[in-house]
Amino acid sequence: MKQDNISPTPKSKRKKTSALKLIRQIVAAVSIAMVTLLFLDFTGATHAWLGWMAKIQFLPALLSLNLAVIIGLIILTLVFGRLYCSVICPLGIMQDVFAWFGKKSKKNRYGYSPAKRALRYTMLAVMIVAIVAGIGGVVALLAPYSAYGRIAQSLLAPVWQWGNNLLASWAESRDSYAFYSVDVWLRGGITLAVAAVTLIALGVLAWRNGRTYCNTICPVGTVLGFLSRFSLLKPVIDTSKCNSCGLCARNCKGACINSKEHTIDYSRCVTCFDCLDKCNKGAISYTLRQPSVAKQSDRGATNASRREFMTVTAAIATSAALHAQEKTVDGGLAVIVDKKKPIRKTKIVPPGAKSIKNLESHCTACQLCVAACPNGVLRPSTALDSLMQPESSYERGYCRPECTRCSDVCPAGAIRPITVEDKSSVQIGHAVWVKANCVPLTDGVECGNCARHCPTGAITMVSSDVDNPDSPKIPVVNTERCIGCGACENLCPARPFSAIYVEGHEVHRTI
Amino acid sequence: MKNKINRRDFIKKLGIGAGVTGLALAGCDSKSKEIAKTETTLTEIPTDKMTYRTNPKTGEKVSILGYGCMRWPTKSGDSARDAADEIDQETVNRLVDTAIAHGVNYFDTSPAYCKGRSERATGIALARHPRESYYIATKLSNFAPQTWSREASINMYRNSLKELQTDYIDYMLLHAIGMGGGMEEFQKRYIDNGMLDFLVAERDAGRIKNLGFSYHGDVAVFDWALANHDKYKWDFVQIQMNYLDWKHARELNPRNTDGEYLYGELEKRGIPAVIMEPLLGGRLSNVPDHIAARLKQREPEKSVASWAFRYAGTHPGVLTVLSGMTYMEHLEDNLRTYCPLEPLTDEEMEFLYDTADLMVKYPTVACNDCKYCMPCPYGIDIPSILLHYNKCVNQGYVVKDSQAENYAEARKAFLVGYDRSVPKLRQASHCIGCNQCSHHCPQGIDIPKELHRIDNYVESLKQQTI
Numbered sequence: 001m002k003q004d005n006i007s008p009t010p011k012s013k014r015k016k017t018s019a020l021k022l023i024r025q026i027v028a029a030v031s032i033a034m035v036t037l038l039f040l041d042f043t044g045a046t047h048a049w050l051g052w053m054a055k056i057q058f059l060p061a062l063l064s065l066n067l068a069v070i071i072g073l074i075i076l077t078l079v080f081g082r083l084y085c086s087v088i089c090p091l092g093i094m095q096d097v098f099a100w101f102g103k104k105s106k107k108n109r110y111g112y113s114p115a116k117r118a119l120r121y122t123m124l125a126v127m128i129v130a131i132v133a134g135i136g137g138v139v140a141l142l143a144p145y146s147a148y149g150r151i152a153q154s155l156l157a158p159v160w161q162w163g164n165n166l167l168a169s170w171a172e173s174r175d176s177y178a179f180y181s182v183d184v185w186l187r188g189g190i191t192l193a194v195a196a197v198t199l200i201a202l203g204v205l206a207w208r209n210g211r212t213y214c215n216t217i218c219p220v221g222t223v224l225g226f227l228s229r230f231s232l233l234k235p236v237i238d239t240s241k242c243n244s245c246g247l248c249a250r251n252c253k254g255a256c257i258n259s260k261e262h263t264i265d266y267s268r269c270v271t272c273f274d275c276l277d278k279c280n281k282g283a284i285s286y287t288l289r290q291p292s293v294a295k296q297s298d299r300g301a302t303n304a305s306r307r308e309f310m311t312v313t314a315a316i317a318t319s320a321a322l323h324a325q326e327k328t329v330d331g332g333l334a335v336i337v338d339k340k341k342p343i344r345k346t347k348i349v350p351p352g353a354k355s356i357k358n359l360e361s362h363c364t365a366c367q368l369c370v371a372a373c374p375n376g377v378l379r380p381s382t383a384l385d386s387l388m389q390p391e392s393s394y395e396r397g398y399c400r401p402e403c404t405r406c407s408d409v410c411p412a413g414a415i416r417p418i419t420v421e422d423k424s425s426v427q428i429g430h431a432v433w434v435k436a437n438c439v440p441l442t443d444g445v446e447c448g449n450c451a452r453h454c455p456t457g458a459i460t461m462v463s464s465d466v467d468n469p470d471s472p473k474i475p476v477v478n479t480e481r482c483i484g485c486g487a488c489e490n491l492c493p494a495r496p497f498s499a500i501y502v503e504g505h506e507v508h509r510t511i
Numbered sequence: 512m513k514n515k516i517n518r519r520d521f522i523k524k525l526g527i528g529a530g531v532t533g534l535a536l537a538g539c540d541s542k543s544k545e546i547a548k549t550e551t552t553l554t555e556i557p558t559d560k561m562t563y564r565t566n567p568k569t570g571e572k573v574s575i576l577g578y579g580c581m582r583w584p585t586k587s588g589d590s591a592r593d594a595a596d597e598i599d600q601e602t603v604n605r606l607v608d609t610a611i612a613h614g615v616n617y618f619d620t621s622p623a624y625c626k627g628r629s630e631r632a633t634g635i636a637l638a639r640h641p642r643e644s645y646y647i648a649t650k651l652s653n654f655a656p657q658t659w660s661r662e663a664s665i666n667m668y669r670n671s672l673k674e675l676q677t678d679y680i681d682y683m684l685l686h687a688i689g690m691g692g693g694m695e696e697f698q699k700r701y702i703d704n705g706m707l708d709f710l711v712a713e714r715d716a717g718r719i720k721n722l723g724f725s726y727h728g729d730v731a732v733f734d735w736a737l738a739n740h741d742k743y744k745w746d747f748v749q750i751q752m753n754y755l756d757w758k759h760a761r762e763l764n765p766r767n768t769d770g771e772y773l774y775g776e777l778e779k780r781g782i783p784a785v786i787m788e789p790l791l792g793g794r795l796s797n798v799p800d801h802i803a804a805r806l807k808q809r810e811p812e813k814s815v816a817s818w819a820f821r822y823a824g825t826h827p828g829v830l831t832v833l834s835g836m837t838y839m840e841h842l843e844d845n846l847r848t849y850c851p852l853e854p855l856t857d858e859e860m861e862f863l864y865d866t867a868d869l870m871v872k873y874p875t876v877a878c879n880d881c882k883y884c885m886p887c888p889y890g891i892d893i894p895s896i897l898l899h900y901n902k903c904v905n906q907g908y909v910v911k912d913s914q915a916e917n918y919a920e921a922r923k924a925f926l927v928g929y930d931r932s933v934p935k936l937r938q939a940s941h942c943i944g945c946n947q948c949s950h951h952c953p954q955g956i957d958i959p960k961e962l963h964r965i966d967n968y969v970e971s972l973k974q975q976t977i
Contacts, residue, residue: 172931177920180927336890336936397935402974443888445945452963453940493889493943 020286021273024086032093039152039371040160042182044405047372054368054411056088057145058220063131063362064413074227081231082224085214085270091144091202092214092270094151098206099253108250110210112258115265120215120222127219134357137387140365141194144218145411147202149366150195150388157371158184185396187370188380191388210253215268225267233286235275237262241283248275248284339395340496348392348484348504350378350399351426352407352418355507363389363414369406375399377486378406389414392428394486394502399428401455401485424455425511429484429504431459431477437492437499440464440472450475450488450500456511458482459500475500481511556843561614562852564830566783568746569720573646575824576849577617577785578610579835580633581624590837591625591632598625598632606842607636613846616645617831619785620675621686622667623652630674638676647675648682648785650725651710653690653700661704668713679717682785683710684749685724688736693729711743721746725787730768737776747830748777749785753795754822754863756788759871774826783830789823790816790834799875801905802866809862816841817848822863825854868911875901876961884948884958892937893948893958899932900965909968912977922972929969939966 017025034053037046054060061069073084085092103109123142130138140146161184168181186192205212214221228234237248239262249259252275256268275284346356350369353359365388370378376396380388390406392399407418418426431450439447441464451459458481465471475488477500484502492498563572582590584606586599607618620633630649637645649671651664658667672678685707688697701707713719723745726733736745751760752770760767777784790796796816798806806815823832832849836842855863878897887893903909908921908928915921929938939962948958971977 177924177927180930333892333937334886334888334890400973439943439945443945445943445947447943447945449941449943452944491940493941 018273018277021277024083024271024273027087028093028096031087032090035090035148036152036156038368038409039149040157042157042161042164042371042374044372044374044408047405047409051409051411054145054366054409057366057411058084058089058224059139059143059145059364060366060411060413063364064411066413073224077224077227077231079232081228081234081266081269081271082221083271084224085211085221086272089144089148089220090152091148091218092211094148095202095206095211095213096253096272098203099210102207102210103251105207108247109208110250110252110255112249112252112260113255115256115268116216119217120225123217124219124222131361134361135385136360136363136365136389137384140363140388142217142219143364143366144214144220146364146366146388147195147198149368149371150191151199153367153371154186154188154192154195155199158186183376183396185376188382188388190382191367191380194388206253210255211268211270212255214270215254215256222267228269228271229266231266232288234266235264235269235271235273235284235286237264238283238285241281242279243281243283245280247278247280251275251278337495339490339498341393341395342489342497342501344393344501344503346429346504346506347381347383348429348486348502350390350392350406350415351423351428351483351508352404352410352415353428353508354416356504357506359414360386360389361414362412364412365389366411368409368411369415372405372409374405375403392486392504394490394498396490398486398490399484422510424483427483427505427509427511429502430479430482431484431488431500432503433475433477434494434497434499434501435474437494437497438474439493439499440474442494444472446473447493448473448475449491449493453487453491454482455485455487456481456483459488483511556613556846557850558613560850561846562824562849563614564783566721566746566830567781571646573617573831574615574849575829575831575852576610576615576820576845577619577648577831577833578607578615579787579833580618580620580629582835582837583625583629583632584837590835591628592835595626598628600632600635602839603632604636604639606836606839607633607640609839609842610846611640611644613850615846617648617682617833618645619648619682619787619833621650621652622671622674623650623686630671634675634677642677646681646720647677648684649675649680650684650686651701651706652686653696656699659700659704661706661709664704664706665709668710672718680719682721682723682747683713683719684722685710687727688724689726689728689730689732694731694735697732697735707743714746723747723749723782723785725749725785726773727751728767730772733768733773733776737780737782740780740782745782747783747785749787749833750774750777751788752784752786752823752826752829753789753791753819755791755795755867755870757867758864759867762871774828778828782828784826784828785830786823786832789832790819795819798870799904801875801907802870804905805866805869805907809859813848814844816844818863820845820848821853821855822860824849824852825860869904869907869909875904876956878956883951887942887948889941889943889945890937891939891942891962892933893962895933895937896939896962896965897956899929900968903928910977913975922975926969926972939963939969942966 031053034050038050038054041047055066056069056073058073061073076083086096087093126138127142130142161182164179165181165184168179171177171179202213215225242262244259246259249257253272254268254270256265257275258264273286276286349356349359365380367380367388369390370380375398377392377394377399378390379393381391401424402420404418404420404423407415410416435441439445448461451461458478459475460478461473462476463469463471464474484505486502488500489498489502492500562575564575565571566573582592584599584602585591585594585596587594587596591598618633618637620629622630624630625632637647651668653659658664671680685701688701690696710719710722714722722743724736726748736743750770750773751767752774756767756770758769758771760769774784796819798815803815806818810817820832820834823829834841834845836845876897878894878901880894880898882894884893900909903925906924907917908924910918910921942959942962944959944963946959949956952958
């Protein structure tokens, strides 16, 4: 890894992008495209191919105790510096995109600022405490990959789906089955609001100051920053060539180059190679050499914009929920009232979660499972202790027997991989009958739709009056066989509240 | 006439002349003949091309098309099988004349046919031709138990000779053994009263040339009869066989036996088979649209029924294939098929068996979208579901199993199309079976049953259990 960047020629104003930077840009573009596709693909086709992209994210890997990935990322950082932040982290890449636009509008807009060590380590401490204490909401708010996931799932996916639906209606007019339309469901008002605010705040910050978030708030950035100080390869300023023009510092999105003192704060350098590119004198190179002046001094004033960001973030947590409105208009058909979510004593979490506790302690609320759920079951929780973490409910669909997508995609070990066969014997809850809603009793008609659709045959229709075999038939649930999939609840004709609904199990059992 | 020419011009403009031969032939001035040449694909039926099979015992040549005399036309134009009015003897004569002119020489009747009127009508028509120019098949039928006595049975036999105006029967059958009470009834009807022995003696005496039986129902009787082949020396056996019954007879009706078995047992013993129900009571002629299209696509200029007749005739052990032809058009169509018979290739056989699989497993629902069943109080869009299903059946998107060649495509088309045609909340999975719809249906469809069946199919596609 010698100086393979081409020395810039002072004559030409338009400089050729160095090979290192070009590689970084290409890898980053591919990487963010792949991760984003994971969130957008409602067909589940890419999950098998690209699922690993989510699994190499630092925090999910840490929470799922995926040692291979963690060690890999540590080695990567110890060798190359915080390359992770430049080519793997989708939130980082997203900020680079905004920053790129920012630089278009105003050249050389950045400058050196001392590290906010206190803030960084406080945030890291908060994160560690939150993980240990199982305060999912805090983890979800701070984790970079989760922040990106929310943006992709809440803001990008609907656009993608609307686009798909346009294609689908075109396909339908051509009698083609190449595209099918999907319900665009803006689930989780809180998540949507958080995603929108995150996007705007990060966008503005990145536009103006580059990687502010990464070097102040992001706990992953802090951890990797600690490691990258000792990395083998790093950008080094050759003081014999440097004329202290400060061009590098004014183009450093990490604000980590002190051009006056010829020092670089490697804990904040995200290895973007922009400085190598900018330096007219070829004074900066990415090498094994240790910098001649090692000491860094980084105490300074708090950046106003950072404070602004923190205020905004705090505001998010208390922002009100938006209710997604949906309406279907029908011709001469009977009106169907939308189902309402019953009050469940215990919430339902999908098969593979093992237990509510396991889910809450591992989940980073990245929304990948929510994005992947094709049945309208998973949605982000609105409860404070598990804010934005997934939970199941069956108003729009039920946890179908052939589907294991959430468990396939979860990178954090919150929903562990499960096979279709295993799923059929995992009790995530049990069905409860609500006499007052049951249509054979209220409408005097035959029904049995719950029993007909129960995949485990746990529901039997019996005469409501023991002594009268001709009395209306009502369902009875054998809770030993019930797996809590919600087919009965979803397909129950009683509306808005079903006559049979699922109560979750705190700990999932195997039949 | 002017009217006809106008119509012809109109049709000509549409360019579908080939399909409207009947109209073209209706005009008979010189001009219309000229046009007829270009507007018809139907040529004259040759009178000397009939395919014949040889009776291994007598060496006689039997036409592969046998005339089933159970559906002679009545004056009202219906089949005398169902209608009570007088048989139209003039038309019967014309049908028989046309048949014989084109080489048909096997006429199958029974004392039971046409409410007991078939033998007489058949006899009248046949007596106009030399006796040696045709073979008569009739039966010792089994009506009510009071006809089972030896005396009544012999009377029945003698009456057949009288009605058919003959002193010998070419092919005599025990009628429909295995029906009703199975072995017990067979024993009472033909064995205990000595009638089988009587018929064997009549054969020895030459008044019966060939003795056989027709079989329906309990396979134990069929097996018993064949087990005693050495004793009775069956000259032929009449069985139900067609491409649907070959493998699916039992499936369609547990009392029936697959044609594959029946024919196989006969072939093993070298007994010629006479085939009845080659069209399965018309079900292989009046097929669902998609089946008709499938068959027509392969042979656009041949009738749907021709496939069934070619199928039956292709089996080499078949002596003749019976068709109860009420109308001249039926006779003509069958003559076209058998003058001469073009046997099916192996590939065509497979094609028919695949067709049979489709017919058995996924018949269309008889919904014609009248919407009398609507609105469903639970919001189901009944006609849309049934029409989507039918559409998929017609397009071949309803598959039998995951081995189907177009499985992936069919699965996608069915499921995607389903969501397009019917909003999720109005799909069959929400049918609770309250059955408030069925009695509104003029087609008599058991709507909840059909919806649940379709829902099961959707589930099996979604779960990929088929």
